Amino acid sequence: MDRNLWALACSTVAAVTMAVGCSLIKPPADPDRSGVSAGGMGNEQLVELLAPRRIALKVMIATRPVDDPELREILWTAADEHIIPPEQRQRLEANGLRVAVVDTVFPPEIEEMLSPEAPVGQRIDPTIVAVPDGHATPIMLGPDQAVEHKTLFLSLGNGAVGRDYEQATGAMRVSASQADGGMAMRVVPEIHHGSDQLRYAPAENLGPFEPEQFVMREGKLEESFRDLTAKLTLEPEQVLILGCWPDRPGSLGHFLFTKTEPKSDRLLQTVVFIWATSAGATEIPWVEPVTPPNNLRRVDPSELGVEPVTPGGSTGQE
Template identity: 25%
Template sequence: MLSANLIKFRSGSEIPNKRQGIAPSLKGFWIFLCLACAIPIFIGCRAINKPKIRNATPLAALEKAPSQTELEVVFVRIPPRDQEATNLLWQEVDELAIDAKFRRELHKNGFRVGVVGPNSSGEIQEILQSAHHARTGNVALEDVGDMQSTHAISRKVFLQRGQQSELLASSIQKEFQMLEMHDGKLVGQTLNDGQAQFIVKIQELKNAQVTLRLIPEIHFGAFHNEYIPGDGMFQLQTSREKKRLTRLQVDADLQPGQILIVGPQADQPGSLGHRFFNEQSADKSISKIMMIRLCDFPITELESADDNDASD
């Protein structure tokens, strides 16, 4: 009996029955494993639509502190075919609002400067509206260089009295040709990798108006690190060599809504003003104008300044 069972076992007659019970369970296990691996693949593999960023920023907008003066800085880009619009714009500008001692030096070096009141005409209002649309994201940054008509881009600047900020007037020019009229003589030099900038500063708050100081600068050469003393510590700052043209500075007394306008003299190509406000684009010279509008100022500081004058 035992030998018969042993022979039956060795013959393998019962083995198929055992394999028939194991095979379905292994098959189910492999099916489950494949499904478990495939589910996250099908769920996770989908196209991600990346929206085109149009001047958007994840950073919160800066807010004005009570003791700060609010300025809106607008750069207007004017292609050659819109030069007539530039002439119309300058007809509204009061150039006599700037002291003659500032205007003379600026005119000699190819700059034009003046002030526009808060009740300006449609031409200036359209420029400001264009700048507001660009700042709120209606104009894509990559589309700016392709525009063939006048357009503007603006930004807000908040300053305490005595504080200053840098305003970029041009891109970096490999060879910045600097020509100055100094004491009746034309002096020239070439600055490598030069870039035109302005320093804007709140000079004084008095008699319900703000005195704005604007100083042209040229930054040039290679970048280098330097340590600047701060509040109990030194700060590492990256900068370049600079030429500050203090004799070409301009002081403007502005009331809320008034605009300081600076641009190039159209009849002085190659002048310093031309270098600051003209750039080449597709073999064409693109002219620019800078507007600085006084939006708001700290009333308390004006009142304290007036009280000090009364006591004196």
């Protein structure tokens, strides 16, 4: 071999050896450290590092006539709206929106409304989801069907404006992150409008080490009102309350939290109750674990009317 080529080969091997370490052979596992990996971290620490932290959200949406005292007066009397800073609270109020917290000890009328023992037809079934820490989850609100044309009067950072929307629906996008002793909540109102179209949107539920990705999605245009973002810390045993001032037609809050009763002219108002807590890798609060039945048995194919298949691929009849 040419001397220059030989020198180049030797230098290449030396460089690779220095890059990966003195030994290219993986040493045998140490039986005394079978539960330790990744630079001395235990298996539980490694799982916590690699698995994204999850937040469990329980959402209950109560809808009652707009003059119903339970949602119009009794609930808000017990709620604390001063958890929102004064300037932002005034801006929310100018747009017909209300955000507050309530201790889990509700007034008796509200307890009865949210009780799982409520009569059929009045019982409110909760929606429970587990999402990555900080993931923004939309709660769809407003009329049951998209409004063909809607004019909203908005009070934003640049002053009062009127905006027209076609095929409009509404949502409150809620995100929760673990904070010291509680949950840092962020709520942003949205209007979804226009016809459904294919567009690029950020991918959701990515792992902590995955780069940001964009995927094609079909849906309406989404307008987020970041000037009306509400931020607060939800302490343990507290519930987040979202609602509106129902006597302010034309406002964003009125559009999101009121609707007409089907087959009637009666106006209904909606209040959203949100609980938030941390969730484990496999356990979700408020959800009972599913126990597999203990009476499983092997079933012969003939019991199901299916001919057994021989190893050669033919049925028993052949």
